[in-house]
Amino acid sequence: MTIAIVIILLVIATLAFHFISPWWFTPLASNWQAIDDTINISLWVVGIVFVAVSLFLAFVIFKFRHNKNRRADYEPENGKLEGWLTIVTTLGVAAMLAPGLVVWGQFISVPENSVIVEVVGQQWHWSYRLPGKDGKLGKTSIKLVTEDNPFGINVNDINGADDLLIKSNELHLLIDQPVKVLLRSKDVLHNFAVPQFRVKMDLVPGAVTFVWFTPTKLGRYELLCEELCGIAHFTMRGYVKVDSAKDYQTWLANLPTFTQTLTRDPANITQGKQHYAGCASCHGIDGQGNEAMNAPKLAGLSRWYLHRQLSYFKQKIRGQNSNDLYGQQMAAMSALLPDEKAIEDVSAYINSLAALKNTAASTGDVIKGKSFYKNCSYCHGEHAQGNYAMNAPKLAGQHPWYLKRQISYFQQGIRGAHPADLYGKQMILMSKSLHDERTVNDVVSYIDSLTN
């Protein structure tokens, strides 16, 4: 009797949870109503079966409860009942699967008027490429990926010349225009998923996969990497913005072609040197850093990293936290660099300065530090030389006091917590693997022991 009641309560609670709970599909923003319908049909079928079977079970438990005067019948075969059950089960399973087959047919039949967009995944960010006026994407190869050619486009393929490159994590799409999204990964498996569009697909290294959809609602939607295996894919966020024709054209007009990205003005090192004059009072004339001013060493850092940090300081992405006194100082100083060109030039100039070794000896346990550093080497490189492909800067040669402060700031979310700071967020996550001050000290001593 108790068990029968428990089962009935379970059914009521499940139904109540289903109908009252706030967790349901996000509002649909694409043509894929059919996917919602299939999911709903499946839910109805399994829901009805669940309720019917559970209530039947409760009924049977109650009806045939223990009674001293009753004996159980033995009835191993019942042709009629088995026949009915087979028919009903077949219908139920067919009702769940058949609509899925129809929808799958639509899923793999890309409409002829669709346009192509390429989405490139890498640990842990998104970038995008459009085919340009010729409507054709240039051939690519992972082997061709460099700092100047991050998409790895083959320069000998004429189709690639007018490809439009989007290095930001935000893709724009034109409303009501069917789009075929080609998916490519530079490293491991990723998964392209915008909940509002319903369709999702894995990115597989070495292959090009695709999804198609028609965005039907203006708005800015979050793009998630729904790859669960591996580390940190949840930090891999992007945005897809669905634009009206006018907004879309404005956005499109500002995208550089592949050829333009290759032939951009080279940075002007002489100008960069002039800009650097204002920096030397804190960072030193040779970029050697100055502990008294809390200013880190800059000599030896890569252009792309310098460029990103200076842009972050200027755009108020780094150095804004109220506890980040030193970052705030630097953010104020970024005003010395009036524009993008100045940032490029000064980065090139700093990059031309010779890397400098530290003189003071570190106090931590280098052997222990080495074993902790293993995790870090995955991104920062075995010799802490930095790795452009992982967005991770060079650490070797940097002053230990600065490294310790940055690690502690990441741990406390003083650096890297700004919503636009995708790379900082990865580092926040990683910094938490160093559990105490002693460990931090050991790792930093090991980094300091790497001459580079």
Ligand SMILES: [Cu+2]
């Ligand atoms: Cu991913």
